[in-house]
Amino acid sequence: xxxxxxxxxxxxxxxxxxxxxxxxxxxxxxxxxxxxxxxxxxxxxxxxxxxxxxxxxxxxxxxxxxxxxxxxxxxxxxxxxxxxxxxxxxxxxxxxxxxxxxxxxxxxxxxxxxxxxxxxxxxxxxxxxxxxxxxxxxxxxxxxxxxxxxxxxxxxxxxxxxxxxxxxxxxxxxxxxxxxxxxxxxxxxxxxxxxxxxxxxxxxxxxxxxxxxxxxxxxxxxxxxxxxx
Amino acid sequence: xxxxxxxxxxxxxxxxxxxxxxxxxxxxxxxxxxxxxxxxxxxxxxxxxxxxxxxxxxxxxxxxxxxxxxxxxxxxxxxxxxxxxxxxxxxxxxxxxxxxxxxxxxxxxxxxxxxxxxxxxxxxxxxxxxxxxxxxxxxxxxxxxxxxxxxxxxxxxxxxxxxxxxxxxxxxxxxxxxxxxxxxxxxxxxxxxxxxxxxxxxxxxxxxxxxxxxxxxxxxxxxxxxxxxxxxxxxxxxxxxxxxxxxxxxxxxxxxxxxxxxxxxxxxxxxxxxxxxxxxxxxxxxxxxxxxxxxxxxxxxxxxxxxxxxxxxxxxxxxxxxxxxxxxxxxxxxxxxxxxxxxxxxxxxxxxx
Ligand SMILES: Nc1ncnc2c1ncn2[C@@H]1O[C@H](COP(=O)(O)OP(=O)(O)OP(=O)(O)O)[C@@H](O)[C@H]1O
Ligand SMILES: [Mg+2]
Numbered sequence: 001x002x003x004x005x006x007x008x009x010x011x012x013x014x015x016x017x018x019x020x021x022x023x024x025x026x027x028x029x030x031x032x033x034x035x036x037x038x039x040x041x042x043x044x045x046x047x048x049x050x051x052x053x054x055x056x057x058x059x060x061x062x063x064x065x066x067x068x069x070x071x072x073x074x075x076x077x078x079x080x081x082x083x084x085x086x087x088x089x090x091x092x093x094x095x096x097x098x099x100x101x102x103x104x105x106x107x108x109x110x111x112x113x114x115x116x117x118x119x120x121x122x123x124x125x126x127x128x129x130x131x132x133x134x135x136x137x138x139x140x141x142x143x144x145x146x147x148x149x150x151x152x153x154x155x156x157x158x159x160x161x162x163x164x165x166x167x168x169x170x171x172x173x174x175x176x177x178x179x180x181x182x183x184x185x186x187x188x189x190x191x192x193x194x195x196x197x198x199x200x201x202x203x204x205x206x207x208x209x210x211x212x213x214x215x216x217x218x219x220x221x222x223x224x225x226x227x228x229x
Numbered sequence: 230x231x232x233x234x235x236x237x238x239x240x241x242x243x244x245x246x247x248x249x250x251x252x253x254x255x256x257x258x259x260x261x262x263x264x265x266x267x268x269x270x271x272x273x274x275x276x277x278x279x280x281x282x283x284x285x286x287x288x289x290x291x292x293x294x295x296x297x298x299x300x301x302x303x304x305x306x307x308x309x310x311x312x313x314x315x316x317x318x319x320x321x322x323x324x325x326x327x328x329x330x331x332x333x334x335x336x337x338x339x340x341x342x343x344x345x346x347x348x349x350x351x352x353x354x355x356x357x358x359x360x361x362x363x364x365x366x367x368x369x370x371x372x373x374x375x376x377x378x379x380x381x382x383x384x385x386x387x388x389x390x391x392x393x394x395x396x397x398x399x400x401x402x403x404x405x406x407x408x409x410x411x412x413x414x415x416x417x418x419x420x421x422x423x424x425x426x427x428x429x430x431x432x433x434x435x436x437x438x439x440x441x442x443x444x445x446x447x448x449x450x451x452x453x454x455x456x457x458x459x460x461x462x463x464x465x466x467x468x469x470x471x472x473x474x475x476x477x478x479x480x481x482x483x484x485x486x487x488x489x490x491x492x493x494x495x496x497x498x499x500x501x502x503x504x505x506x507x508x509x510x511x512x513x514x515x516x517x518x519x520x521x522x523x524x525x526x527x528x529x530x531x532x533x534x535x536x537x538x539x540x541x542x543x544x545x546x547x548x549x550x551x552x553x554x555x556x557x558x559x560x561x562x563x564x565x566x567x568x569x570x571x572x573x574x575x576x577x578x579x580x581x582x
Contacts, residue, residue, distance in 0.1 A: 023322075131327035134289065135327040140315075140317045
């Protein structure tokens with residue numbers, strides 16, 4: 001095994017440890033993925049819920065609010081991520097104090113993902129049977145309780161499904177953010193593997209990213225299967 | 230005849246929808262008074278405004294104008310918070326059951342109790358009791374997807390009863406069920422009415438459902454309430470054409486008449502065709518024998534449907550009367566004097582059409 005690795009993946013071994021090594025890169029990717037997933041998840045759920053409840057036949061309709069939020073979500077979703085990275089540079093610096101490194105990537109990752117996830121949340125929650133919502137209203141539940149006890153509860157499997165999907169596309173974005181200074185496996189694959197012609201590094205970076213994708217997909221599927229009746 | 234002070238009083242309710250420039254008057258100036266303990270049926274074709282009207286009772290639908298009084302409280306004047314409290318007094322069941330998929334049968338029935346002051350143990354006892362009441366105590370841990378339609382509706386009924394409502398609204402609760410299950414569910418509702426004294430409002434487009442349990446009926450057409458009264462009156466002497474259509478469909482006399490008209494046997498029926506409606510104890514045989522003895526008129530029974538509604542006999546018959554023309558006319562007068570509603574039918578009318 002060791003022999004195999006030394007023979008076929010010499011550059012991976014050489015780049016395993018140290019500040020720019022694989023171990024650090026893996027951590028950076030995990031860090032960027034999960035921290036932005038958590039924040040984008042929270043913002044996305046809040047925005048998605050607001051979209052669902054303020055729409056015309058929602059539980060607290062509000063035309064103006066809905067229209068503005070709807071347009072904003074669309075606007076931010078339409079900005080290509082690489083451009084977003086550059087455009088919000090100053091804002092990023094203001095929030096986290098730096099524009100490079102994994103921390104600098106967080107702000108654009110969250111802003112790039114939250115509106116996308118908000119839309120997913122909206123789609124997941126409008127799928128919740130309108131009749132069940134009506135039954136809850138007839139029972140005298142307040143809008144807050146309907147959100148927590150009906151929308152989020154009934155929509156949970158679908159939310160997890162979109163959460164999984166969003167997290168996986170988020171990994172793609174971390175790779176992109178990595179390539180322009182965010183670090184992580186994306187940076188590894190481009191800055192080391194591609195630019196220095198160390199193909200084994202590129203391939204191993206890709207394999208790590210694929211493993212991450214499969215693990216997340218697997219967990220998501222497992223949860224959905226557990227929750228659906 | 231509107232009695233004063235019923236548990237549900239709808240006064241001059243209008244509901245108008247504005248949809249993409251179109252105005253739909255779903256409910257037009259409807260007043261209803263439902264007394265405590267009533268099983269009040271609202272019947273009408275699809276789109277008549279029945280759902281819209283009953284959704285006004287708990288203000289799921291705000292009326293464009295009119296007043297809603299439930300339990301002597303004017304709901305239209307309550308704050309949002311007080312209204313929510315009042316809604317707990319009005320249980321509701323639906324055509325598609327509207328159960329939470331993510332909760333078990335137990336969880337669904339327990340759902341309205343989450344904010345109650347009951348302890349966990351008390352809640353469990355209450356849910357168990359409700360499930361027993363609807364005959365599903367062995368299904369507590371199943372999910373709705375594992376139940377039949379009838380069972381789902383039982384769960385929905387148990388859930389609606391959890392907050393001890395005085396009123397239960399059923400919007401087409403049996404429309405998705407087969408006839409046998411429908412009867413079972415209606416029987417259950419009837420039992421709840423008797424045992425718990427719960428007032429029930431039932432919406433349906435089937436007279437059969439109304440016949441089985443309602444004591445009062447309102448008929449809706451195009452948003453308006455066109456006829457209202459107790460079951461026997463509506464059933465025995467419907468005044469409006471639509472009401473009669475519903476009654477006729479339910480007694481099957483309409484399909485018999487269609488059959489006679491379409492099959493071409495009309496020509497071979499001799500004599501005058503009359504439809505008799507009666508309430509109470511005018512029975513079949515003495516009538517026929519009486520007609521023969523008194524007027525020498527022979528009554529050929531083409532159709533007869535007799536049923537017991539709320540303990541009273543209601544009959545519909547189709548006679549072909551043969552005999553001397555004058556005598557037949559006398560016989561019809563005689564029948565009228567017996568409190569039998571007689572209507573002569575011209576079967577040739579639509580034959581060529
Ligand atoms: N939210 C709404 N917006 C616009 N129009 C509506 C709305 N709800 C109901 N309507 C219209 O009001 C009329 C009455 O509808 P309603 O659902 O009360 O009829 P219904 O008697 O219950 O019919 P069904 O037997 O099919 O349930 C219909 O023409 C319907 O299209
Ligand atoms: Mg309806």
